[in-house]
Amino acid sequence: MLNAAKQPFSERHALIFRAVIGVLFGLVLAYIQTYTDAHRPEHPIDPSKITQTYIWHQIAFLTVALSAFIYWAGAAAMRRAMLLIWGLISMALIAVITWTQYQQNPTPYFSPFWGTATFLLYPLLFIGHELISSADQARKPIAPYSLYFDEAWKRGVQLCLCILFTLLLWGILWLGASLLGFIGFDWFKKLLEQEYFSFPVTGLALGISVHLSDVQTKLLANVRALILGVLSWLLPVIVLVGLIFTVSLCFSGLEPLWKTKAATATLLGACLGLVLLINAAYQQGDVERPVNIALKIAARIGCGLILIFSVLAAYALSLRIGQYGLTPARIMALVGVIVALLYGIGYAVAAVMPGRWLRLVEPLNIAFAIAKCVIFIAVLTPIATPARLSVNDQVARLQSGKVAPDQFDWNLLRFETGVYGTRALDTLEKNGTTDAIRKKATEAKTIKERYQLTPPSKSVKPSAGQFKVIAPADGVMPATYLTQSFDIDGYDTPQCMKTGSKLCQVSLIDLNRDTAPEIVMLDDNALRIYVFEDGKWQQQTVDFSLSDAQKAAFLKGETQVSRPEWDYLMIGDKLITPH
Template sequence: MALQGNAPPLGVIEMIPVSHPLSERAALFVRLWVGLIIGLIVAFLVDDKGLKISESVLSADWQDVLAQCLVLVAFIICAGASVMRRVSLAIWTALSAALLLLILWHIRIYSGDRNSSELQFILIVLALVFIANELVSSADQARKPFAPYELYFDEAWKRGAQLILAIGFTLLFWGILWMGAALLGFIGFNWLEELLKNVFFAFPVTGLAFASAVHLGDIQPKLLVNVRGLALGVLAWLLPVITLIGTIFGISLAFSGLQPLWDTKAATVTLLGACIGFVLLINAAFQQDETDHKVHVVLKWSVKLAALLLLVFAMLAAWSLGLRINQYGLTIDRTFAGMVVVIALAYGIGYSTAVFWRGPWMELLKPLNIGLAVFKCIVFIAILTPLAAPARLSVDNQVKRLTSGVTKPDTFDWGFLRYDTGTYGTKAIDQLIQSPNATIAKMAAHAKAEKMDVRHALFGDNDLSQAQRPDLSKLEVVLPKGAALPASFVAENFNKEVEDFVPDCLVRKPKDDPWTCKAAMLDLDGDAQPEVLIMTPSGDVTAFKQWRNKWVLIRGNVDPSQKLATESFKKADIRVVNPLFKDVMIGETRVQFLAKHRSPDIILDANPPPPTAPKAQSKKPAAQAPSKP
């Protein structure tokens, strides 16, 4: 609040008791200085040109951790400068900085989860900072441990709109700067462009722009109210749409069963995305009950139905995730999914209870939303610290599957332990080296010494760690009927050179139906040696030829724009025909003309075969004079 009388000049903090918030002028001063100073410190920490702290004093990882922590602390100070009491803001800033240092240290240095899971961690940290800051800020304004729901609602949605506008203002500010640099560059002046590329200018200026935009939102409350009202109105009337779609989906499942949903391999992610949408739109429609405005009857019934659908979708997501974990074990991505499932189930159970709660319409949502916000913060802290670290949980689960025999040592993802799970993985490898199982101990030692030939990577539900080399002798040969594939073809390893073109049934064993591909053997080039044709379930056909003791893919001989009839292939309705167009040799370049292609497919051949005489003029049998491919 502002003091009465003449206002002091900008840059001077008034002598207000620490039990009061900062005035408008003082809040602007604090925000600008925080943006400037933290911007300079972050620039110093990330700079690579001589000013970076020596790694003997502070490692590069720790410099990144400090830089990230300072950016988040800057947001906390800027958000609470004008609403929190001074002493409360100081204590909360210190506590949050300590917690963020612990979290960022654990993520970056200890757990090693900074590859495929980096984005998930960033989103969780940002969500934790935003939610926790609003809980503390609103409680401080109310002067009690828990503020009224109406204050939480106003502050959270106002702060969200303020944050979005501040980010938009900062981006627009930089867009104008770069436009000016481009204009100056047109006439030969590049000093502004070089200045914008300098981190000691870019970071402080960004901090000042963001701090100014945050303060602008505080002194223009009507702007935030209008933006928030527009957003809530639009989101609220999207609720009937998603509710109708969800209802149709639920009814359809009753007739189709769950198997088509499981077959998508993305059931958990899709269902959880729907749950997040339900929670957001339900709160946009509910807002503050009917205390400040009348809620349309369509929205009232949509909120009730959406709350029930939320529970159904959360239960289906939990079922789907449970099946995957039981089949392939726990991974980092599945741990994140499990976190969202737990939160979705909590919302589903709570919101469904509110539907049948006696009293005013959905009145129970008010205490539920406050309690669930606290619950989310607890879950986020557990995930971001050793309490329930995804790296620790996934390592423990995968090692248990390995030692119990569920996963074989030769199919176990040793690279996951060695490279992706930080200290948790390296400690597990050290323990496995002492395993009484000689195979496990040997492979663990190789993993520690980085002698593994293949490093698998876990990407969601790909489950490459569970992949097995298929037994190609089980492929059904439709032509000649009952024939067996050549032993050299069965023994060939196809996953080294042309993996992008080779069907999955030749590279790794699919999880559901391993032997859906069909095979045929025909002599395609007249050398009396059959080539192997492989047809996938989608109708794609790939041809392979044995050349120099290796089976290689024949590129360009199958028109990729045509899907062959799968039934005809299965019935062995296959024959060799003359090409529509003969090849043309232009020097050392072979040109093939394919039907329905707008331009010829040019194939460069470093060692083109010599021209051969027509078969009618050849005196030797084809089997005795094979042509080179």
């Protein structure tokens, strides 16, 4: 018995084990689901009626569902004792992480599958399993890179195939239920809707599909090779696009990128795509197989692009954090930036290192996989939970006077950071540095609905130093414009006013013949026109796009009013324009 525990399951026993896990875990999930359905509060939900037992059943659901994949994947690869130990550790880790997510957002609508940080749990389990499984197979803490590569890509392809198989099975089952329903038999449909049937069947289907793909090694290897081949030849395409984008930035500057308001996410997505495609092209290097020279060049360039994109993403995020401080979403973006910078620096060194093509990628991938697990665990557990870090940073900004109480995002503490925000409100109510802070904290605690709190005003008052009046030469910005506030996140607010990184170029011209000049402002390659109406400056819907030559002429002050040769004719309420 002791010797058996030190060996993996045989092919036959692995099939039985996976089938039993599928059915057994399916029954447990069916029980949990029926319990939560029976105890789910009616709408509108009273938070006081949400019991800890109800929450723990939801946490248990995710724990059981995800740990099943650990047991299925490791059944024929890991030693039985190690599989049991790793399975129990993974279940405990999933439960702790899910409980931490609930602490960050203890609402009646809590779902263990979704959350600001929950999606990191899935790559954590995948990467962690491959590290532990490969190490167990190699019988040493760090396995050869070839084993990591084979196992990781095998499990990734296997997971996709198993999910596809299960979806097809359920499609056939529901097709059969529909056909029976056409002739008046609905018992099969009702059976499919029963949790104690649907969950075990799904678990059994997944377990068997994992086993079938596991024993069909040639088929799985061919599918993996096909996927890697297709992905590797997408690398030159994304590298070409990345090069065009990078060169274009040299001429356009960073301003158009910041205008998207999704610069960090877009750049991190590009880094992720480059890392995936570079590894698809590299596979296990060029020792065992010849690699096309185009792929080698594209991979080296791609390594440099990762560094450029990760640095730009870090800069964009630092600007946002510097302006508004940390939030859970920004901390998650910071995690992505840190990981992207690791790959960017490491892969850039690998690209220029002499010797075998990108040989440094192998130890780097292993090191980065371990680093990602450490970072993910820290962020997903109380060690460095985004809610706590965000609350600490925001409270420090408030207490230091960097943010005024009226401008502070009290929603973040009251509704978006769970117990950490609640505790911070209690502290601010008692120990706020000013009476205004203590009063606002007390008001925030009394709010019952999230959207009753007025979001902080994100407005900006322009200063005379932000503008350069081109025409007339002695013109000055109207005082009424400089005392007016403009929405900093508004689509129509010129970028030069939002960032203050460059002067706003302005011409003062009377466009409506009222003897008072209007403001014509250059915003990138567009003109924005402001008219003083009803005691404030309002931007008109007119928006002129300029060519490069017209933009140069505007900057020289070559702007004048051109009156129409023909006036319009008004007949009744209809405007007639001559052609």
